[in-house]
Amino acid sequence: MLRVSEPTLGAEECAALADVIERAWITMGPRVSAFEEAFAVAQGCSHAVAVSSCTAGLHLSLVALGIGPGDEVLVPAMTFVATASSVLHAGASPVFVDIASLSTPVMSLADAERRLTPRTRAILLVHFAGYVVDRDAWTAFARTHDLILIEDAAHAAGNPAAGTCGAAAIFSFYGNKNMTTAEGGMIVTEDARLADALRRRRAHGLTSTGFERLNGRSPNYDVTCLGFNYRMDELRAAMGLAQLRHLAGWNRRRRRLTALYRVHLRDEAPGVIMPFADLPAREDVESACHIMPVVLPAEASREDVMRRLLADGVQTTIHYPPCHLLSFYRSREPDVALPLAEEFGRRELTLPLHPGLDPADVAHVCRSLAGALRAVRTDRRELSDAMAG
Ligand SMILES: *Cc1c(COP(=O)(O)O)cnc(C)c1O
Numbered sequence: 001m002l003r004v005s006e007p008t009l010g011a012e013e014c015a016a017l018a019d020v021i022e023r024a025w026i027t028m029g030p031r032v033s034a035f036e037e038a039f040a041v042a043q044g045c046s047h048a049v050a051v052s053s054c055t056a057g058l059h060l061s062l063v064a065l066g067i068g069p070g071d072e073v074l075v076p077a078m079t080f081v082a083t084a085s086s087v088l089h090a091g092a093s094p095v096f097v098d099i100a101s102l103s104t105p106v107m108s109l110a111d112a113e114r115r116l117t118p119r120t121r122a123i124l125l126v127h128f129a130g131y132v133v134d135r136d137a138w139t140a141f142a143r144t145h146d147l148i149l150i151e152d153a154a155h156a157a158g159n160p161a162a163g164t165c166g167a168a169a170i171f172s173f174y175g176n177k178n179m180t181t182a183e184g185g186m187i188v189t190e191d192a193r194l195a196d197a198l199r200r201r202r203a204h205g206l207t208s209t210g211f212e213r214l215n216g217r218s219p220n221y222d223v224t225c226l227g228f229n230y231r232m233d234e235l236r237a238a239m240g241l242a243q244l245r246h247l248a249g250w251n252r253r254r255r256r257l258t259a260l261y262r263v264h265l266r267d268e269a270p271g272v273i274m275p276f277a278d279l280p281a282r283e284d285v286e287s288a289c290h291i292m293p294v295v296l297p298a299e300a301s302r303e304d305v306m307r308r309l310l311a312d313g314v315q316t317t318i319h320y321p322p323c324h325l326l327s328f329y330r331s332r333e334p335d336v337a338l339p340l341a342e343e344f345g346r347r348e349l350t351l352p353l354h355p356g357l358d359p360a361d362v363a364h365v366c367r368s369l370a371g372a373l374r375a376v377r378t379d380r381r382e383l384s385d386a387m388a389g
Contacts, residue, residue: 002352002361003315005176005291008243008250016238028203028231029211035237036186038244043171045163045188047195050232050240051202054154054172054185058086060230061168061187062122064197065148067092071121074147076107077322077341079126083152084323087124095120096324098338102295103275105344106133109141122148125166129319130178130254130288131276132161139165154185155290158251161283163188168198173236178251178288179243181236202230250355254289257353257362261292264366269373271297291319292353294369295344300376302349308372314365317350 020026032050040048051057067073071092075083076099084094098111106128125138142149151169156162157178163169168191171177173184189195203209205227208218232240262277273295276284296302306316322345323329324336351365 001313001315002357002365003354004317004350004352006354006356007175007180008246008355009180012242012245013239016242017235020234020238025211026234027211028209029234031234031237031241032232035232035240035244038241039171039186040188042158042244042247043163043188044160045169046190047188047192049187049189049195049198049202050237051185051187051230052232053183053230054152054170054174055082055086056202056228056230057170057185057187058082058124058150058152059089060198060201060228061150061170062086062090062092064194064201065122065150065167067122067148070119072117072119073122073124074107074112074115074120075124075323076126076128077324077336077338078105078107078128078320078344079152079323080154080320081323081326082154083124083126084329092121093119094124096322096329096336096338096341099340099344100133101340102273102344102347103278104133105275105293105341105348106131108340109134109137111338112141116145120145120147122150124150124152126152126154127156127159127162127288129276129293130155130159130290131279131283132156132159132165132286133279133283135161135165156288158247159286159288161286162288167191168194173240173243178254178290179240179247181232181240181243184232184236184240197225201225201227203227204229251288253355254353255285255287257357257359258287258289258292260359260362261351261353261366264363265294265369268366268370269294271300271373272369289353292351293319294349294351295347296349297373298347299380300347300373302347304376304379305349305369305372308375309365309368312364312368312371314368315352318345318348319350320348321345 036048069091077096087094099105100108151166153162153169154172173181205225
């Protein structure tokens with residue numbers, strides 16, 4: 001079975017985990033610091049703060065940036081639910097924004113502008129599929145309207161453009177992301193004071209860490225703000241260090257496989273839209289290529305296509321059901337209509353993409369998809385012929 005995503009794990013991760021166990025300091029300590037430093041260097045950022053998940057990091061960043069009750073935050077409807085739920089947890093309101101187009105399924109600047117109100121305080125930009133699109137335009141938009149720009153970079157670890165436009169950018173190391181610590185996340189920022197605030201708030205608002213107290217550096221502590229327990233631990237950090245060493249190579253492989261998908265699909269499945277295939281060269285070559293989304297022809301039944309691909313040993317998924325249509329958000333705001341995100345949500349199909357695939361796998365997926373689309377068309381024709389006859 002060719003899976004949509006698959007972590008690359010092996011002897012290095014085993015050795016890293018065993019080493020932590022042998023040293024017997026398992027909670028946040030020197031390995032977390034080393035992972036933060038290495039990630040900041042790899043991502044080209046000044047400060048990195050490790051957290052227990054990207055969702056925790058989004059919540060922590062919003063709170064530390066002073067976003068709360070009464071504030072509105074612009075979020076794309078085409079994202080994972082954590083983008084919106086972190087805004088609600090901070091006490092603010094997410095305002096869903098449509099996507100730019102089916103071929104560029106990221107937050108639309110024009111629609112964002114329409115949804116501004118006097119209460120809009122921030123924008124939570126999602127680097128969908130690992131592409132950082134229109135960075136300069138978003139920076140200018142935030143400056144013009146005096147908004148705080150925050151990057152949900154869950155898809156974009158290793159993209160050098162991620163973390164370069166927001167007050168903070170938050171990465172995910174969940175098991176299906178480009179690098180993983182099973183659960184985990186990282187916040188990067190250029191602002192030293194924000195980094196300090198994030199460090200303090202991730203650990204109960206304490207002025208010192210357990211590791212510092214044990215090592216006699218500061219026996220006492222005070223609590224100076226309302227904090228959380230959003231710490232990362234040494235096991236995850238050790239695994240993260242091992243994974244990070246391979247990230248650039250894995251992302252190169254993802255880009256090569258993506259390029260190959262585009263060549264095959266252009267030839268073999270002409271009715272299929274390939275998002276991000278027409279981006280400016282720089283935005284394309286820097287992509288972390290987290291997933292391989294395609295948009296099926298409007299008349300094709302996605303369920304049938306998915307079933308046929310599965311029979312050929314190809315797993316597929318959907319990124320995403322639009323957030324504003326999920327029951328919880330629907331019941332809060334029944335009238336939100338975002339036609340492009342809804343159409344994308346109906347027609348999108350995510351094909352397998354991870355460094356464990358080879359060119360023959362990509363060829364197989366494309367052949368299988370082309371065959372499924374032909375079969376679905378034939379079925380429809382026979383059905384309509386039968387009905388006409
Ligand atoms: C995975 C993901 C998250 C949440 O990451 P966790 O580390 O699982 O909390 C947030 N936003 C997006 C866009 C994601 O894909």
